[in-house]
Amino acid sequence: MPTIIFVAADGTTREVAAATDQSIMEVALGAGVPGIVAECNGAAACATCHCYFDPAYVGHIGEAGEHENEMLDFTASERTADSRLSCQVRIVAAMEGMTVRVPSAQ
Numbered sequence: 432m433p434t435i436i437f438v439a440a441d442g443t444t445r446e447v448a449a450a451t452d453q454s455i456m457e458v459a460l461g462a463g464v465p466g467i468v469a470e471c472n473g474a475a476a477c478a479t480c481h482c483y484f485d486p487a488y489v490g491h492i493g494e495a496g497e498h499e500n501e502m503l504d505f506t507a508s509e510r511t512a513d514s515r516l517s518c519q520v521r522i523v524a525a526m527e528g529m530t531v532r533v534p535s536a537q
């Protein structure tokens with residue numbers, strides 16, 4: 432169970448031990464991390480689970496698919512090179528210590 436470090440928009444952090452059969456969004460909601468709405472419940476259709484991922488882990492995070500890439504154009508907070516829909520990122524053991532920043536608006 433890798434530990435994922437969520438950083439809220441106000442800078443507060445929460446370390447969560449994450450099961451590897453979950454998405455980052457599911458882990459965040461389960462732990463009560465503030466700022467992730469996940470309106471579509473993981474269907475990549477709302478962009479309200481947008482987060483910024485630590486680029487050091489990009490090899491484990493993977494690339495956004497075509498549909499996710501299009502949805503990322505509709506995020507409430509600025510899209511950056513580190514942006515992903517957290518419902519589309521699956522936890523793997525190698526994510527130990529990875530930081531996920533939650534944007535100020537969803």
Ligand code: FES
Binds near residue numbers: 472474
């Ligand atoms: S929960 Fe809707 S896009 Fe991720």
